[in-house]
Amino acid sequence: MSDRARTWIAAAVIGASLATIVGVLATDDPSPGDRVDALASKLRCPVCDAESIADSPTDLARDLQDLIAEQVADGWSDRDIIDFFIATYGERVLLDPPAGGRTAFLWIAPLVALAIGTAIVLGRRRRNPSTRHLTPEERRRVEATLRGDDP
Amino acid sequence: MIALIGQAGVLVALVSAVALVVLGVRSFLSGGEQAADQLRFPIWGLIGGALIAMGALELALLTDDFSIGYVARNHARGTPLLFTIAAAWAALEGSIVLWGLVLAGYATWVFRRLRDPDPIGAAALAVIGAVAIFFFGLMATAANPFTTLAVVPADGFGANPLLQNHFLMAIHPPMLYLGYVGMTVPFAFAIAALAAGDGSTAWLERTRRWALIAWSFLTLGIVLGAWWSYEVLGWGGYWAWDPVENASFLPWLTATAFIHSAVVQRRRGMLQAWNVALVIGTFALTILGTFLTRSGVVASVHSFTQSAVGPALLGFLLVILIGGFGLFAARGHLVASTPRLDSLASREGVFLLNNLLLALFAFVVLLGTIYPLILEAVTGDRVSVGPPWFDRAAIPIGLVLIFAMGIGPITPYRAARLDVVWDRLRGPLQFTAVTAAVVVLLGMRSVTALLTVGFGTLIISAIARNAHVTARARPGGYLQSLASLFRSDPGFWGGMTAHTGVALVVVAIAFSASFDTRTEITLSPGESAAFDGYTITYVQPFARQESNRTVIGAEFILYRGDSRRATLRPRLNQYDNQVQAIPTPAVHTGLREDVYLSLVRIEPESQIVTIDAMRFPLMWMLWLGGLIVVGGGALSFGAKKRTRETVSV
Numbered sequence: 001m002s003d004r005a006r007t008w009i010a011a012a013v014i015g016a017s018l019a020t021i022v023g024v025l026a027t028d029d030p031s032p033g034d035r036v037d038a039l040a041s042k043l044r045c046p047v048c049d050a051e052s053i054a055d056s057p058t059d060l061a062r063d064l065q066d067l068i069a070e071q072v073a074d075g076w077s078d079r080d081i082i083d084f085f086i087a088t089y090g091e092r093v094l095l096d097p098p099a100g101g102r103t104a105f106l107w108i109a110p111l112v113a114l115a116i117g118t119a120i121v122l123g124r125r126r127r128n129p130s131t132r133h134l135t136p137e138e139r140r141r142v143e144a145t146l147r148g149d150d151p
Numbered sequence: 152m153i154a155l156i157g158q159a160g161v162l163v164a165l166v167s168a169v170a171l172v173v174l175g176v177r178s179f180l181s182g183g184e185q186a187a188d189q190l191r192f193p194i195w196g197l198i199g200g201a202l203i204a205m206g207a208l209e210l211a212l213l214t215d216d217f218s219i220g221y222v223a224r225n226h227a228r229g230t231p232l233l234f235t236i237a238a239a240w241a242a243l244e245g246s247i248v249l250w251g252l253v254l255a256g257y258a259t260w261v262f263r264r265l266r267d268p269d270p271i272g273a274a275a276l277a278v279i280g281a282v283a284i285f286f287f288g289l290m291a292t293a294a295n296p297f298t299t300l301a302v303v304p305a306d307g308f309g310a311n312p313l314l315q316n317h318f319l320m321a322i323h324p325p326m327l328y329l330g331y332v333g334m335t336v337p338f339a340f341a342i343a344a345l346a347a348g349d350g351s352t353a354w355l356e357r358t359r360r361w362a363l364i365a366w367s368f369l370t371l372g373i374v375l376g377a378w379w380s381y382e383v384l385g386w387g388g389y390w391a392w393d394p395v396e397n398a399s400f401l402p403w404l405t406a407t408a409f410i411h412s413a414v415v416q417r418r419r420g421m422l423q424a425w426n427v428a429l430v431i432g433t434f435a436l437t438i439l440g441t442f443l444t445r446s447g448v449v450a451s452v453h454s455f456t457q458s459a460v461g462p463a464l465l466g467f468l469l470v471i472l473i474g475g476f477g478l479f480a481a482r483g484h485l486v487a488s489t490p491r492l493d494s495l496a497s498r499e500g501v502f503l504l505n506n507l508l509l510a511l512f513a514f515v516v517l518l519g520t521i522y523p524l525i526l527e528a529v530t531g532d533r534v535s536v537g538p539p540w541f542d543r544a545a546i547p548i549g550l551v552l553i554f555a556m557g558i559g560p561i562t563p564y565r566a567a568r569l570d571v572v573w574d575r576l577r578g579p580l581q582f583t584a585v586t587a588a589v590v591v592l593l594g595m596r597s598v599t600a601l602l603t604v605g606f607g608t609l610i611i612s613a614i615a616r617n618a619h620v621t622a623r624a625r626p627g628g629y630l631q632s633l634a635s636l637f638r639s640d641p642g643f644w645g646g647m648t649a650h651t652g653v654a655l656v657v658v659a660i661a662f663s664a665s666f667d668t669r670t671e672i673t674l675s676p677g678e679s680a681a682f683d684g685y686t687i688t689y690v691q692p693f694a695r696q697e698s699n700r701t702v703i704g705a706e707f708i709l710y711r712g713d714s715r716r717a718t719l720r721p722r723l724n725q726y727d728n729q730v731q732a733i734p735t736p737a738v739h740t741g742l743r744e745d746v747y748l749s750l751v752r753i754e755p756e757s758q759i760v761t762i763d764a765m766r767f768p769l770m771w772m773l774w775l776g777g778l779i780v781v782g783g784g785a786l787s788f789g790a791k792k793r794t795r796e797t798v799s800v
Contacts, residue, residue, distance in 0.1 A: 017584035095537025117507045
C-alpha cells in the first residue's frame, strides 16, 4: 500500500470516528439526577472538614442531598439552591470559591503563572535556528554515501 | 530504662550529625582526599543512633511501656501486633524517628558510594548531616518521643482508629517516607555542586538512582494512600484534594518534572540551572508537606503554635528556601548551561512543555492548598478550596500533559519534521479515534472523560508501535528483540512502562468518574434488592468483640443473574477511644467493575440494615496502573548496572 493511500485511510477512519462522537454528544441532555450530583459535589458537608455533601457518609449530608433533590424537583435554579446554602451555612459551604472578592486571587494567579511560564519557554528558543533541512542535492549525496557509493 | 536508651540513641545520632557536617565540610575544603576514612565514624554514629532510637520506640510499644507518654497516647494493650508496630509512625514524634532512621539509611548508602577523592560527595554528606541535625534536634527537644509520665497509666489510649483499621496504614507511611526523605540526596548533591561551582553533569549522573528510587517510593506511597482511602473511608473515593494528599502530590509533581528535565540535561546539556532549582524546590516541598500534615495548621491556622514543632518546621522551611535559593541566585550561573533550544517542535520542546505544565500543576495545587491558610492567618476569614476548584485547574493541565505524553516519546530530538511525526502517529491516532467512538457508544458523555480515554489510548498505542518498529529493526528474531528491548535502553523503556501505567490510571479515573453509580438500600433479613444488574441478598447481621474494637456487620450474597459472585460482609468498627464508628466496606472486584457495599446502620431490634451500594468500573486498572508506574521507575533505576554488566561480558 502506498503512503498516500495509508494517509487517506487514516483520515477516513479518524473522520468517521469523530463524526460519531460529535453526533452522539450533540444529541445528549443532562438528567435531573446529574444536576443533584453536580450541586451536591460543589457544596461542603457542614459538619465535615473538606468532604462534599455528595461524598460524606454522615446523616446530615444524606438529608441535605435529599433536600437538594426536592429543590431541583420543585424547579429551583442552581443559583437559587447555592444562594440558599450560603444563606444557611455561610460562604465556607462553597467548595468552589467564587471568582471574585477575597478568592479572586485563586483564579488570577494560575493564569498569570501560565503566562510567565510560557514567556520563559518561548525565551529559551534560539533566535536563529542553526539546524536547517538538507537541500535535495545534499540529501542525494548523503544517501549515496550511506549506500557506500562514491559521491 | 527503654526511654533512656532511646534518648541516648537520639543524642548519639545528633552528635554524629554535627560531626558529619564539620568533617564533611573540612573534607570538601581540603579536596576530598580519603573522604570515606574521615567520615566513617559520624556515619556509623548516625545510623547506629537512629537504629537504637527506632528500636527503643518499637520495644516500648511491644512491651506496653506506658511510662513513655508517646506509647500511652498511641498504643493500648488490646492493639493487634501489626498496628502496635505501626504505632511507631502513627503520630508526630514517632514519625520523626522514622524520618531520622530513613535519612540515616540514605546517608549510609551515599557514604558507601563515596569515591576517592570526592569533594562533592563529602559536601553532599555534610548537607545531609545538616538536615539530620534538624530532625534529631527535634527529637531531642520539641518532638521528643521518649518523654516519660510521672503517673504511669494502666492502659494506653490507642492510636487514631483510622490508623488501625487497615493493614495498608502500616505500609503506606514508610513507603511515603522512603520517597520523601530520599529527595534529600539529590538536594544534597545539587547544593554541593553549587557550593563547588561544578558545572558538569556529575551530580546528576550520581544522583540519578536515588532520584528514581525516591520517586518510585513516593509514587508507591501515593498509590497505597489512595487505595487505603478507597478501602477505609466508605464512600469509594480515592482522591479528594485533601491537604494531606496534596502534601504528598506536590513533591511528586516537581520530582517528576526533574526526572524528565534530567534526561534533557544528560542528552542535550540543557536546563542545568533549572534542574538545580527543581531539586531544591522538591526538597522544600517535602518539608512543607511535613509541616502541613504534622503541625495541625490545616485544621486551624491558630493551632500550629500549640507545639514548638510547627514553628520549628516552618523555620527550617524558610532556611531551605532562603539558603537554597540564595545559594542558587549567587552561584547558579556557575552551573548554568548555554545551549538553547533549536525548535519548539522537538523532543526537547515537548520536555519543556512537560516541565512547564508540571511546574504549573504544582503551583496550582500549592496555591489551592495554602491559600485558605494564608487568608485565615491574615484576615481571619475562612474559605474552602475544594475538589471543584482543583478539578477545574487540574483537568486542563492534566489533559495537555497526557497529550504531551502521547506525542513526546515519538518526537525526534533537535527539530521534528511533520511528516516523520505523522508517519509515527498515523496508526496510533486511528486506533485512538475508533476507541473514543466505541466508548461514546458505550455511554460515556463527558468530553473531559472522552479526551482522557483518547489520550490514554494514544499513549499506549504509540508506545506499542514504537516497541514493534524498534524490535523489527533489530537483528535476530522478532520476539527475542522485543524481549531484549529493555536491556537495549532500560532508561527509555522503563520510562515508557511508567507512561503506560499513567495511561491506565487516567483511563480508569475517567471510567470510574463517568459510570459510577450509588444507591441507598434498606433490607430486612432474607430480602433481596436489585442493583444495576446485580441482586443483593441480605442474609443476617453479625457482631463480634475484638481486642481493640467492637465489630458489627451484615452478610450479603451478591448475584449477577443466577450466578453467585461473592459473599460480602461490610462492617462498622467501634473503637473504645472514639464515638464515630469506622467503616470497613466490602468490595467485590470484577474485571468490569467493583461492587462496593458500605454499611450505614443496622437497627438493633428489627435487624433492618441500610447500606450504600456503589459500582465503580475498572478499579483494578487504577491500582494496576499505579503499580506499573512504580515498576517503570524501578526498571529504569536498574538501568545502568545492567548495561555495564552487558558491556563487561
